[in-house]
Every structure is written in structure tokens, then in C-alpha cells.
Amino acid sequence: MTSSGASASLLRVEGLSKSFAARGLFGGARGTAVPAVRDVSFDVPPGQTLALVGESGSGKTTTARLVLRLLAADAGRVTFDGVDWLPLPAGELREKRREMSVVFQDPATSLNPRLTVERLVGEPLEIHAVGTRAERRERVRALLARVGLPEAALSRTPREFSGGQRQRIGIARALATEPRLVVLDEPVSALDVSVRAQVLNLLLELQETTPSRPAYLFIGHDLAVVRLLAPRTAVMFRGQIVEEGPTGELFSNPRHPYTRLLLASQPAAHPSERKRGGAADAVEGGPPAPRGCAFRGRCPSARARCAEEEPQETVDGDHRFRCHFPS
Amino acid sequence: MEGLLDVRGLTLSVPMGAGARARLVDGISFAIGKGEIVALVGESGCGKSLSALALLDLVPEPVRVDAGEILFEGRDVRRLPERDKRRVRGGGIGFVFQEPGAALDPVRSMGEELVAVLRRHRGLNRQDAESEAVAWLARVALPEPEKRFRDLPHQMSGGMKQRAMLALALAGGPRLLVADEPTTALDVTVQAQILALLHDLREGLGLSVLLITHDLGVVAETADRTLVMYAGEIVEEASVSGLFDAPRHPYTRALLASRPTVRDLPGQRLRAISGNVPEPGNRPPGCAFAPRCPSVFERCRGERPRLEGEPLRRAACFLAGDSGEGRAA
Ligand SMILES: Nc1ncnc2c1ncn2[C@@H]1O[C@H](COP(=O)(O)OP(=O)(O)OP(=O)(O)O)[C@@H](O)[C@H]1O
Ligand SMILES: Nc1ncnc2c1ncn2[C@@H]1O[C@H](COP(=O)(O)OP(=O)(O)OP(=O)(O)O)[C@@H](O)[C@H]1O
Ligand SMILES: [Mg+2]
Ligand SMILES: [Mg+2]
Numbered sequence: 001m002t003s004s005g006a007s008a009s010l011l012r013v014e015g016l017s018k019s020f021a022a023r024g025l026f027g028g029a030r031g032t033a034v035p036a037v038r039d040v041s042f043d044v045p046p047g048q049t050l051a052l053v054g055e056s057g058s059g060k061t062t063t064a065r066l067v068l069r070l071l072a073a074d075a076g077r078v079t080f081d082g083v084d085w086l087p088l089p090a091g092e093l094r095e096k097r098r099e100m101s102v103v104f105q106d107p108a109t110s111l112n113p114r115l116t117v118e119r120l121v122g123e124p125l126e127i128h129a130v131g132t133r134a135e136r137r138e139r140v141r142a143l144l145a146r147v148g149l150p151e152a153a154l155s156r157t158p159r160e161f162s163g164g165q166r167q168r169i170g171i172a173r174a175l176a177t178e179p180r181l182v183v184l185d186e187p188v189s190a191l192d193v194s195v196r197a198q199v200l201n202l203l204l205e206l207q208e209t210t211p212s213r214p215a216y217l218f219i220g221h222d223l224a225v226v227r228l229l230a231p232r233t234a235v236m237f238r239g240q241i242v243e244e245g246p247t248g249e250l251f252s253n254p255r256h257p258y259t260r261l262l263l264a265s266q267p268a269a270h271p272s273e274r275k276r277g278g279a280a281d282a283v284e285g286g287p288p289a290p291r292g293c294a295f296r297g298r299c300p301s302a303r304a305r306c307a308e309e310e311p312q313e314t315v316d317g318d319h320r321f322r323c324h325f326p327s
Numbered sequence: 328m329e330g331l332l333d334v335r336g337l338t339l340s341v342p343m344g345a346g347a348r349a350r351l352v353d354g355i356s357f358a359i360g361k362g363e364i365v366a367l368v369g370e371s372g373c374g375k376s377l378s379a380l381a382l383l384d385l386v387p388e389p390v391r392v393d394a395g396e397i398l399f400e401g402r403d404v405r406r407l408p409e410r411d412k413r414r415v416r417g418g419g420i421g422f423v424f425q426e427p428g429a430a431l432d433p434v435r436s437m438g439e440e441l442v443a444v445l446r447r448h449r450g451l452n453r454q455d456a457e458s459e460a461v462a463w464l465a466r467v468a469l470p471e472p473e474k475r476f477r478d479l480p481h482q483m484s485g486g487m488k489q490r491a492m493l494a495l496a497l498a499g500g501p502r503l504l505v506a507d508e509p510t511t512a513l514d515v516t517v518q519a520q521i522l523a524l525l526h527d528l529r530e531g532l533g534l535s536v537l538l539i540t541h542d543l544g545v546v547a548e549t550a551d552r553t554l555v556m557y558a559g560e561i562v563e564e565a566s567v568s569g570l571f572d573a574p575r576h577p578y579t580r581a582l583l584a585s586r587p588t589v590r591d592l593p594g595q596r597l598r599a600i601s602g603n604v605p606e607p608g609n610r611p612p613g614c615a616f617a618p619r620c621p622s623v624f625e626r627c628r629g630e631r632p633r634l635e636g637e638p639l640r641r642a643a644c645f646l647a648g649d650s651g652e653g654r655a656a
Binding site for chain 1: 508603
């Protein structure tokens with residue numbers, strides 16, 4: 001069950017797919033299934049960060065939930081720390097779960113509103129019977145201090161906090177068991193820039209100084225943050241990874257037109273640089289193309305072939321992309 | 328500019344035990360004109376969301392409004408009869424909650440919610456409401472709106488829920504939109520479309536917007552004027568260019584300095600403001616920012632600076648006088 005040594009990855013995802021039943025304006029579920037994640041593959045090396053960025057609704061959270069086994073995959077294989085993860089029986093899964101934790105996108109609905117912060121952050125330690133009761137208490141206090149919450153927070157419940165404070169409770173909870181992989185689904189989107197800087201610095205520091213050297217699967221929208229945190233970035237569009245590569249290269253030399261559009265749509269850093277609708281083109285309203293490239297409706301360089309044939313993955317060194325006419 | 332909303336001396340508190348109450352929001356005042364886009368920024372926990380909820384008289388228990396007037400179109404929202412209050416909520420003022428997952432009804436589809444709003448506030452019949460609902464989903468850049476119509480919140484992605492909330496807030500035809508972090512879950516291409524939509528509604532219908540955001544890029548892209556909050560107070564008010572070019576409060580300057588920029592190197596640490604916001608009920612007697620301020624001096628610890636000066640450039644700081652620009656840098 002241990003790693004063969006041949007692979008340098010902590011998490012390897014191969015051909016992961018998931019569809020949901022479709023609903024419509026008239027009537028309930030119909031036969032057709034909507035693919036949310038299509039043939040997604042990536043690697044996260046130990047102690048490293050892979051960023052997952054992309055269109056809203058492109059399948060980032062679903063990918064995370066499949067990896068966490070909160071949702072059953074239709075197809076694909078996940079290897080975590082050398083273990084064939086998806087078929088792992090419940091007993092072993094429970095044991096190994098401690099190595100993989102998550103901060104969810106929406107803290108208001110993911111934290112149990114009836115538990116105090118002390119219980120919420122201490123719960124993973126209890127479940128995995130880490131240390132004595134006194135040691136766990138101490139640990140919880142230290143974690144809270146690290147995410148910048150006061151001791152007075154211990155006895156309060158999630159509802160008594162602001163959105164950004166709740167998100168920090170989620171981060172403290174996820175880090176409690178010193179996991180090897182932390183899935184971070186937009187962990188700093190709800191934070192103001194100053195607290196966000198504190199939390200990002202903390203994530204970087206923990207990665208360097210915690211004995212477990214956690215790897216991060218970081219889902220985010222802010223490309224400046226991604227650049228800081230992740231040596232590699234994967235870009236998702238309509239359920240697929242359309243481009244992946246070293247972050248610096250991907251940003252300076254994007255090959256897929258959607259990545260280019262993302263980079264061009266960054267909000268202004270100063271009011272004098274306002275774009276006023278320049279980069280933003282309309283989202284296509286029609287149904288997804290039955291064949292061809294899913295991006296072609298918004299693509300400035302689409303040609304006839306893009307309507308006929310779905311682009312397969314092209315590998316160029318350690319950079320890969322799905323486009324017939326890459327730049 | 329014609330007034331639309333005028334908030335005067337809004338003060339909120341929570342019980343702290345032993346009969347005492349802690350101030351969460353401390354006598355803030357601000358106004359929003361017709362067709363104006365005002366951004367509200369500030370440290371996490373400083374009271375932005377609670378202040379916004381107070382505009383609709385919706386602060387959650389055990390938080391209480393101790394004082395203040397909320398004049399919307401000249402009438403104090405808190406003193407309106409229940410029926411008129413309901414008409415203001417969703418009709419006069421549209422509201423986008425910070426955490427859409429918690430604000431949406433888990434067993435109602437976004438299409439049904441929209442139809443209900445359109446019938447209640449716009450008096451449409453079922454059929455017209457349905458087609459108008461689909462049109463709203465398209466306006467907030469939701470792909471395939473007909474197909475998405477019956478989606479329940481748990482079947483939507485984070486950014487889809489956020490856009491559904493926005494459609495709900497706008498569909499009632501409000502004069503004021505209060506949007507609490509409306510684009511945090513959106514990728515930048517969709518975010519740009521949403522911001523363009525707000526601009527269009529302002530140009531076309533004279534919509535006013537109170538935009539709560541921590542994203543200074545969104546502020547730079549959209550706002551006319553900015554309010555900066557710290558520990559329950561408004562500490563600076565400035566035109567958007569004034570804010571970026573000549574911030575007057577040391578907190579505003581620190582906030583601008585903690586942005587990640589494209590010049591940062593991978594793995595590089597950001598400049599966070601050291602220390603934490605003081606806890607409500609435990610705020611220092613003088614300036615609340617004094618313990619973290621690089622330019623603090625004697626007077627700041629004993630005396631509370633007031634927000635003084637022109638509405639378009641004022642800051643609650645002893646160093647922010649007319650000639651004090653940059654002195655506290
Ligand atoms: N439980 C579910 N049932 C049905 N459809 C679902 C379910 N969960 C997700 N989906 C659909 O799968 C697609 C991908 O959603 P997902 O939440 O993974 O997107 P995302 O990339 O995380 O987007 P965002 O950035 O907006 O959070 C969306 O079309 C969504 O509506
Ligand atoms: N229901 C509640 N009971 C007690 N305290 C509360 C409650 N809701 C909020 N608070 C406190 O009031 C303060 C202001 O909260 P608010 O939600 O307005 O902050 P915010 O500025 O919106 O922050 P964020 O940017 O993190 O969303 C915080 O210190 C918070 O802990
Ligand atoms: Mg998501
Ligand atoms: Mg808030």
C-alpha cells in the first residue's frame with residue numbers, strides 16, 4: 001500500500017469524471033446528465049501547492065469533493081500518499097482522513113452552528129484521538145492565535161462572527177491534525193486584504209515549518225494570490241482542465257484563449273485604469289456544443305475546426321493545454 | 328446630488344454578560360445619492376455587514392440598534408409600519424447577503440424565488456414572471472438560464488448562488504442595491520460582467536449601490552466614493568481617486584499596502600498590518616487604530632479623533648488635517 005517510490009506526487013488524480021442529472025424550467029429531472037467534471041488529471045507533489053482556477057461553475061469544488069470522497073466519482077483514479085484512494089474501505093479511509101483536510105468555500109453552511117469554536121477546532125483532534133485533553137485544549141488555543149482570533153472566541157458559536165472571522169475558524173479547524181494535504185476552496189475570498197495577507201503568510205509559513213509539510217490544493221480567483229502561493233496552476237473551463245503549467249510561465253505565456261481572457265479581465269489596480277466592459281464579453285446563453293471546443297462561443301480565434309472536433313490535450317514540456325490554435 | 332439614503336448616528340451593540348453591552352458599530356453617518364456607487368471597505372469584523380443589515384432593520388438577535396436614523400427616500404426605515412418595511416425590503420432596497428448559501432432557502436429553486444419576487448414587487452402574472460425570471464438569470468451571466476431555472480441551492484456552484492442572489496436583489500426593481508461581497512466567488516471574467524451590469528443599471532435606471540467589498544480592485548473598477556471602516560467607525564471617506572492617490576488615514580494606507588501585486592515573487596510574504604482589531608467591548612479609549620498605528624503619538628491614546636472635513640476627503644485622524652497629507656506615512 002505504500003508508494004512505489006517511482007512517483008513523486010502526494011496526490012495523483014487521473015481521468016476523474018462526474019455528471020449530475022439535469023433539471024429544466026418545465027418538469028423535473030430528465031434523462032440527460034450534465035457533466036460537471038470531465039476527465040480531469042493532475043499531480044500535487046508533497047509540500048507543494050497546485051492552484052485550481054477557472055470559470056465559475058467549471059467544476060473546481062466538485063473536483064475537490066471527489067478527491068475528498070464527499071462525492072462518488074463516475075470514473076477515474078485518485079492516488080493519495082501511494083494509496084489507491086477511491087476504493088479504500090470505510091475503516092481505513094477514516095484512519096487516513098486525518099492526512100487530508102478541507103476548508104470549504106461557504107463557512108456559514110459548512111460549520112456546525114451549534115458547536116462552540118473550541119469544539120469545532122478541537123473536533124478533528126478528538127476524532128483522531130490526538131494527545132490528552134489538556135494538550136488538545138492547548139493546541140486549539142495556539143491554532144486560534146495563529147489565525148488571528150482572540151481567546152474570547154473559544155466559547156462562542158459561528159453565528160456570532162463576521163464572514164471573515166468564520167473563514168478563519170474553518171482554517172484553524174483544517175490545520176488541527178497537521179494534515180499532509182489541505183484542500184482550500186477559496187479560503188481567503190471572504191477576507192479583507194490585511195487579514196488575507198496574514199492568512200496567506202500563515203499558509204506559506206505552515207507549509208515551510210510544520211513537520212508534516214502540508215501540500216495545498218488551492219482553489220481561488222485572485223491571480224495575484226495564486227501567483228504568490230502556487231508554483232503550478234491548472235485552469236478549468238466547463239469541467240475540463242484546459243491548461244496547466246508552471247504559474248509564472250502560464251501567466252506570461254498563456255496558450256489557451258480562456259487563460260488569456262482571465263488574465264485580461266483582472267480588475268484595475270487604480271481607478272485610472274478602468275476597463276468599462278472592454279475585456280468582458282458576454283457569456284454564451286445557449287446549450288453547450290454537442291461537439292467541438294466548449295470555449296469556441298467566446299473565443300476570438302475560433303475557426304471551423306473548433307466546431308467540429310474537441311481539442312485533445314497537447315503536452316509541451318511541463319505545460320499542457322487543450323486548444324487547436326494555441327498562442 | 329439628490330439624496331436617497333441618509334444614515335445618521337447608527338449605533339449597534341451586543342450583550343456582553345453581566346448586563347453590559349459592547350458597541351459593535353459606533354455612531355456612523357453617511358449618505359448615498361441617486362445613481363451613486365459607494366464602496367464600503369474595512370477590516371474583517373469591523374461591522375460592515377451588520378451596518379448593511381441595519382439599513383433594512385434586519386440585524387440578527389442578540390445584536391440591537393441602540394440609536395440612529397435610517398432615512399430612505401426621506402422616511403426612517405425603522406419607524407415604518409411592518410407592511411411598508413416589507414415593501415422596502417426587496418422593493419426599494421435590494422439586498423445581496425455575504426454568504427448566499429445561508430441566505431437562500433435550501434428547498435426552493437432560484438427560479439421559484441425569482442418568480443415570487445417579481446410577482447410581489449412588480450405585480451407580474453405567473454407567465455410573465457417566469458420569462459422575466461429567465462431574463463434576469465441571463466443578465467447576471469448565468470449560462471443556460473432555462474435549464475438552470477429549477478436548480479436548488481445545493482446544486483449550484485458558489486459563484487452561481489452568488490449570481491442568483493444578485494438577480495433576486497435586482498428583480499424587484501430597487502432604487503438602492505446593498506451588495507455585501509457580491510463577487511467573491513466569481514472568476515474575474517464573470518466579475519467584470521457583473522460590475523458592467525451594475526454600471527449599466529446606474530446609467531440606465533439611476534440605480535444607487537452600496538458595495539461592501541474587500542477587493543480594492545473592485546473598488547478601483549466601480550466606485551465613485553469610498554467609506555473606510557475600522558472597529559465600528561467610519562475612519563475615512565474619499566472619492567475613489569482620492570483614496571488611491573492620497574489616502575489620509577494610516578489604516579487606509581496600511582490596507583492599500585497589504586494588497587498582493589503582480590510584482591510580488593512566489594513565496595514572498597505580504598505586508599500584513601501587525602496585531603489584531605480590538606475586540607468589541609475592549610476598544611481603547613482614544614483612537615481605535617492607535618495600538619497598531621505606525622504614526623501614533625501621545626494624543627491618539629487619550630482622545631478620539633473625529634471624522635471631520637469635506638465629505639469627499641475626510642479622515643478620523645489627528646494627522647489628517649488639510650495640510651497633513653502624507654505626514655503620517
Ligand atoms: N449536487 C449537485 N447536483 C447537481 N449539480 C451540481 C451539484 N454540485 C455541483 N453541480 C453542478 O456542477 C457544476 C460545477 O459546480 P462546482 O461547484 O464544482 O463549480 P466551481 O468551479 O466550484 O464554481 P464556483 O467558482 O462558482 O464555486 C455546476 O454546473 C453545478 O451546478
Ligand atoms: N450575531 C452576533 N452576535 C454577536 N456578535 C456578532 C454577531 N454578528 C456579528 N458579530 C460581531 O460584530 C462584529 C461585526 O460583524 P460584521 O459581520 O458586521 O463584520 P464585517 O465587517 O462584515 O466583517 P467581514 O469582512 O469579515 O464580513 C464582529 O466583531 C462580529 O464578531
Ligand atoms: Mg466552487
Ligand atoms: Mg461581512
